[in-house]
Amino acid sequence: MSWIENRFEEGLIITSLDWAINWGRRYSIWPMTFGLACCAIEMMAIGASRFDVDRFGAGAFRASPRQADLMIVAGTVTYKMASRVKRLYNQMPEPKYVMAMGACTIGGGPYFKNGYHVVKGVDLVVPVDIYVPGCPPRPETLIEGILRLQDMIKNQSLARDRWQGAKEKVLASTPTYA
Amino acid sequence: MAPEEITELLKKEFGEFIVGSKFDTAHPRVGVRADAWPEVARFLRDDSRTGFNMLRCVTALDLLEDDTLCAEYDLHAIRAPKSGAAPYELIHGICIEVSVPRNNPRIPSVADVWRAADWHEREAYDLMGIIFENHPDSMIGPNGKHPRRILCPDDWVGHPLRKDYLFPMEYHGIPAVTEMGQTRPVH
Numbered sequence: 001m002s003w004i005e006n007r008f009e010e011g012l013i014i015t016s017l018d019w020a021i022n023w024g025r026r027y028s029i030w031p032m033t034f035g036l037a038c039c040a041i042e043m044m045a046i047g048a049s050r051f052d053v054d055r056f057g058a059g060a061f062r063a064s065p066r067q068a069d070l071m072i073v074a075g076t077v078t079y080k081m082a083s084r085v086k087r088l089y090n091q092m093p094e095p096k097y098v099m100a101m102g103a104c105t106i107g108g109g110p111y112f113k114n115g116y117h118v119v120k121g122v123d124l125v126v127p128v129d130i131y132v133p134g135c136p137p138r139p140e141t142l143i144e145g146i147l148r149l150q151d152m153i154k155n156q157s158l159a160r161d162r163w164q165g166a167k168e169k170v171l172a173s174t175p176t177y178a
Numbered sequence: 179m180a181p182e183e184i185t186e187l188l189k190k191e192f193g194e195f196i197v198g199s200k201f202d203t204a205h206p207r208v209g210v211r212a213d214a215w216p217e218v219a220r221f222l223r224d225d226s227r228t229g230f231n232m233l234r235c236v237t238a239l240d241l242l243e244d245d246t247l248c249a250e251y252d253l254h255a256i257r258a259p260k261s262g263a264a265p266y267e268l269i270h271g272i273c274i275e276v277s278v279p280r281n282n283p284r285i286p287s288v289a290d291v292w293r294a295a296d297w298h299e300r301e302a303y304d305l306m307g308i309i310f311e312n313h314p315d316s317m318i319g320p321n322g323k324h325p326r327r328i329l330c331p332d333d334w335v336g337h338p339l340r341k342d343y344l345f346p347m348e349y350h351g352i353p354a355v356t357e358m359g360q361t362r363p364v365h
């Protein structure tokens with residue numbers, strides 16, 4: 001929740017303001033430069049000229065979580081890495097979004113059964129907005145994920161907390177790290 | 179030198195410390211007792227007839243049926259090329275096998291003989307639980323001194339590639355068991 005959200009009633013002015021803010025937000029989703037495994041190769045591909053995610057305003061990969069809006073968790077999250085992922089998430093400013101890219105981050109993927117070291121889904125660590133399936137997802141799939149995220153942002157409102165109702169559940173289910 | 183000749187040489191030098199050998203495979207190997215291994219290693223590196231100047235790999239095996247853990251050291255003797263662009267020349271190679279009982283798996287470290295052993299031994303400790311004594315990168319754990327882990331976090335419980343390893347139930351609050359309730363790998 002950013003400073004401005006959840007402070008207004010729904011109304012004409014808020015609705016128009018919503019439209020303007022959401023328009024700005026959804027066409028400037030800056031992802032974080034952050035790849036954990038093989039999926040990151042496809043994430044790099046969408047930044048390059050062939051798939052060119054800059055067309056959708058999401059091409060400015062930031063090297064710092066403090067400048068990023070979207071964390072694309074691209075790859076296998078191990079238990080050792082989970083605390084780092086959580087810390088990076090906590091360092092991002094609101095509004096922030098998490099995309100679970102690939103089978104590994106959705107539910108353990110190929111390591112579901114015999115992977116002693118793999119978190120069985122990154123949603124056990126941070127709250128996830130968009131799941132992009134595949135092993136690895138093709139760059140088109142990832143772009144589709146970004147488009148769906150834009151749809152999600154389009155329906156946000158300043159009068160509503162993004163986590164309304166879900167927040168307590170999310171906080172209860174995500175462990176905190178020092 | 180052929181592996182048979184190297185074994186004969188070792189038998190002459192170290193006698194009863196050389197235990198068993200196997201030559202009719204693609205991977206000829208000689209067994210060495212753990213307590214003599216650093217001296218044997220030093221001999222293998224420094225003697226002009228053997229001259230094993232490169233440790234290629236350390237492999238750890240879990241022989242659950244024999245109740246032993248085993249470390250295999252792949253050694254190569256290589257010669258620098260005469261001219262710059264030529265590849266390194268392989269003179270000969272052999273594999274040394276050091277077996278230790280499963281309940282007290284201690285092998286003296288050879289990281290001071292071949293620097294390559296440093297990380298390999300840390301990995302063998304991390305995943306198989308073979309304790310390499312006097313390793314240069316050691317730390318004090320609940321069960322005494324052991325090499326520092328290299329892949330798993332320092333507070334990890336158990337050694338994941340052992341055949342009787344139990345999967346963790348949770349790690350720092352993250353549930354770890356799959357919904358099938360599976361807690362051990364299927365072999």
Ligand code: SF4
Pocket residue numbers: 037038039040074075076101102103104105109110134135136137
């Ligand atoms: S989902 Fe597949 S491609 Fe992606 S990180 Fe996992 S194993 Fe690699």
